[in-house]
Amino acid sequence: MKKKHVAIIGTAGAPAKYGGFEILAGHLITGLQSRFEMSVYCSAKKYPKESRIKNYNGARLFYLPFKATGIQSIFYNCFSILHALFYADVLLVLGVSGGFMLPFVRLFTNKKIVTAINGIEWKRGERSRLAGLYLWMAEWMAVKYSHANVSDNEAIKDYTAIRYKTLSTMIECGADHAVKESPTPQDLVRYPFLRKPYAFAVADIEPENNIHLILDAFSRLPLQTLVLTGNWGRHKYGLQLRKKYAACLNIHMMDPVSNPRELDVLRGNCFVYLHGHSAGGTHPYLVEAMYLGLPVIAYGVSYNRATTEGRAFYFRSAEDIVHLLNTRRMPQYRQTGADMQAIAYRRYTWKNVAARYAGLLDNVVSTAPRQYPVPQMTAHVPYGRLLFIVLTCISIYALPLVQVIALQVIAVAVFTRVRVLKLNYDFQRWNRFVKQRETL
Secondary structure: OOOEEEEEEOOOOOOOOOOHHHHHHHHHHHHHOOOEEEEEEEEOOOOOHHHOOOEEOOEEEEEEOOOOOOOHHHHHHHHHHHHHOOOOOEEEEEOOOOHHHHHHHHHHOOOEEEEEOOOOHHHOOOOOHHHHHHHHHHHHHHHHHOOEEEEOOHHHHHHHHHHHOOOOEEOOOOOOOOOOOOOOHHHHHHOHHHHOOOEEEEOOOOHHHOHHHHHHHHHOOOOOOEEEEOOOOOOHHHHHHHHHOOOOOOEEEEOOOOOHHHHHHHHHOOOEEEEOOOOOOOOHHHHHHHHOOOOEEEEOOHHHHHHHOOOOEEEOOHHHHHHHHHHOOHHHHHHHHHHHHHHHHHHOOHHHHHHHHHHHHHHHHHOOOOOOOOOOOOOOHHHHHHHHHHHHHHHHHHOOHHHHHHHHHHHHHHHHHHHHHHHHHHHHHHHHHHHHHHHO
């Protein structure tokens, strides 16, 4: 029997060079290749021409000339989706920025769509209001028009259930690729702070990750060492923080670490891991720290509490961090680290993740198209579909972003209204048919 073809859309590419979705894509390629044909779309901006390969662990790679983040992610995802329509059976879309394309795919093709929600993207602090509005609409379309959607955190699953009345499939990320590395003499020369206890954090330097609270706390604790690695030069926020705390000798603000072994050395030998992320679901850096058995001080939002099962230390302010570091002792840290590791061993392994995705994809592929008890088409439906596709094409090629959003709202509203009228009409016909049968 011929394997079904799955196209992974929305990541920066494979092999992983950027973040959580890329690590997920790499492990899905390995875990699903025996059951599915796999393809992955990659950003040419992240992979120089000389390093591009056509296949990775049996998966085909396609390169597009857009970034996978920011406003370019919209075009990146849209062109990926359009290309995948020519060969793929299932579109596995990671993230929602290309969500406005999914109504077109769902209504005019027989392709199956599975969307993985990357937290509540429209609420992220660094977004402009316009970007937040677009992502809110894209999220709505992605959830509404996917055959299945995936949440990586119990809090995100609750969010989609309350807002969209859908039952999301919860599949968390894995962490068993993280390894605890002992420092070599060369490491000790390069990073002298490895010889003494230190706290560690790794994050994008953005307001939603509460970097300012962590730095503020350690500026009040000159005897406590903090190592924080991230992209300090990406935004004004990071540049200001780096300048403000440059005089604090106990704070080491490092640039991003791309070498996996080097990152494992830095985080694997700290006495506590700080996680300031306040948006998103189950974050890869957090579960990796848990898998390494690190005590965790996390920002006290529902996502982080769900990930750590309420057994980590939590903060909401710089004062909370100062209090935790001044009052907790090493036996308490060791016990918390053991608790974190036990949770990670039980929940956050890539074997479990791949098995759950395989089951979900099998279920989506085997689900037959929805059948109605009476003919589906009425005279009104083609006009609704025609209006939808015409407005979509006009908005994509001719209009600025604000008008794109407005026309998408109008098109979806009109088409939804048409389908409601049609379904009401079909339901009334079915009721009449049932009553006639009962009188015979």
